[in-house]
Amino acid sequence: MQKVVQLDDVSFNRFHFKIAGLTFGAHLTDGYVLGVIGFALAQIKPQMGLTPFWEGMLGSSALIGLFIGSLALGWVADYLGRQKIFCFSFLVISVASALQFFAHTPEQLFLLRVVIGIGLGGDFSVGHTMLAEFSPRKHRGVILGSFSVLWTIGYVAASFAGHFMTALGPEGWRWLLASSALPAVIILLLRIGTPESPRWLMRKGRSVQALAIVHRYFGPHVTLQAEMPSARQHSLLTLFTPRYRKRTAFNSLFFVCLVIPWFAIYTFLPSILQSMGLDKNFATDLLLSALLIVGALLGIVLTVFCSRRGFLIGSFLFLAACLVALSLLPTSMALWQIVCFAAFTLIMSAVSNLVGVFPAESFPTEVRSMGVGFATSMSRLGSAIGTLLLPLAIMHYGTATTMGLLAVILIIGALVSLAWAPETKGLTLVDASDTATNPRKKPVHQATSSF
Incomplete structure (x- = not known):
């Protein structure tokens, strides 16, 4: 007779590989969607006579949609189920992506990219949630963090596609x-x-269905750690109750x-490099793309060997130091500027793995999609505002001051993490969400110490 095994402790199998692949494919699409707009804008700007305002609006449009989709569809997923949003989100993305070919005004293109962002936001909420809820704890950090590699590959693919398709002619941006x-x-199919x-x-109290799925995909000897049934329908305000507000704020x-x-x-990389006295060409893109991919792979290794908390705090401080250096170095020291920018790119890509790990491990099942969705929506709102304001900041204050302001944001992130970041490495989802309530508490199951 086989020994009974908890879902949290099963071996990695073909189903894990499939669900991870479907989630990673979504992040590849996300990286591609957000990466192509920078190249498309180079052709759209003169054709549509874009003002700096509309250039910023189109650059941030998908991020605005991500804010809306993460917030709304994350809540819906906790109410109606993960699987429905898992499919619906990519139906929305597929249709709106194709319709971009027929856009003739900035307003039309803006609305379509907002809709694409809504679909991507919904997928961020349920993709990380489903992956976390199916994954064994031994591999969860690596699996959740690995999405950054595929996101980066999508972003890099956008760079190559941008160079190729915009060279086809003035309408290349449509393709x-x-x-x-x-x-x-x-991915939808x-x-x-x-x-x-x-x-x-x-x-939801549907334990018979739950165990049937567990037995079908993992074997009859696998069971599920107790999840207390709850008929209560949570609203977004639940995330701000005493039980959840600290983890909501941190994430x-x-x-x-x-x-x-x-x-x-990275949305306005050509303008930034030009203001630094550097050229953005195919060779530069190739170098940055390699750094992004190597950084994402490095992030997987660091997720395995470092504490979640230490990795995050150390990265924030290192990235802030890089931007401070970039803000102080004169244009005559181009080599050192390149070194700092390369180091920034490498570590930023590496630590980005944790955005798929912390939110999914911090919230319990009853509000996990909503919590992940809310954190994602806030990040995309911040990204949209930053992307919208960056061209104006560079124009009015210069690149050096703008880099200094971005460094301040990273230092704030380090302080927030010092105060509230939990250590969730090596825990079950139930234990991890309990630990998130008290980040200073050292979990019994934890093998590595907090930072």
């Missing part, structure tokens, strides 16, 4: 933006038939402080 529909449709999260079913603020510099800098 470039609409090309995101291809991976979206593939592959997601059909994905099972519901057994943890969500257990919370939202650290996420915001990481992604504002990321999206602000």
Whole structure:
């Protein structure tokens, strides 16, 4: 007779690989969607006569949609189930991506990219949630963090596609933006038939269905750690009750402080490099792309060997130091500027792995999608504001001062993490969400010490 095993402790199998692949495919699409707009804007700007305002609005449009989708669809997923949003989100992305080809005004393109962002935001909420709820704790950090590698590959693919498609002619931007529909449709078709999260079913009192899914995909000897049934319907205000408000604040603020510099800098990378006296060409793109991918892979290694908390705090401080150096170095010291920018790119890509880990491990099943969605929505709102304001900041204050302001945001992230970041490494989802309530408490199951 086989020994009974908890879902948290099962071996990694083909189903884990499939659900991870479907989630990672979504992040590849997300990276691609957010990456192509920078290249498309170079052609759209003269054709549509874009003002700096509309250039910023189009650059931040998908991020605005991500804010709305993460907030709204995360709540819906906790209410109706993960699987429905898991498929619906990519139906929305597929249709809106294809329609970008026919946009003729900034307003039309803005609305379509907001809709794409809504779909991506919903997927961020349920993708991380489903992956966390199916994954064994031994591999959860690596699996959740690995999405950053695929996001980076999507972002890098956007760079190569941008160079190729914008060279096709003045209408190349249409093919470039609409090309995101291809991976979206593939992912949508592959997601059909994905099972519901057994943890969500257990919370809804549907334990027979939950165990049937567990037995089908993991074997009859596998059981599920107790999830107390709850008929209560939670609202977003639940995230601000005494039980959840600290973890809500931490996950939202650290996420915001990481992604504002990321999206602000990389959306307008050509303008920033030009103001630093550096050229952005294919060779530069190739170097930055390699650094992003190497950084994402480095992040997986650091997630395995470092404490979650120590990795996050150390990265915030290092990234802030890089931007301070960039703000102080004169343009005559181009080599040192390149070194600082390369180091910033490498570590930013590495620590971005944690944005898929902390939110999913911090909230219990009953509000996990909503919590992940809220943190994601706040990060995208911050990113949208940063992306919108960056061209204006560079124009009025210069690159050096703007880099200094972004460094201040990273220091705030370090302080927030010092105060509130929990250590969730090596815990079950139930234990991890309990530990998130008291980040200073050292868990019994934890093998590594907090920072």
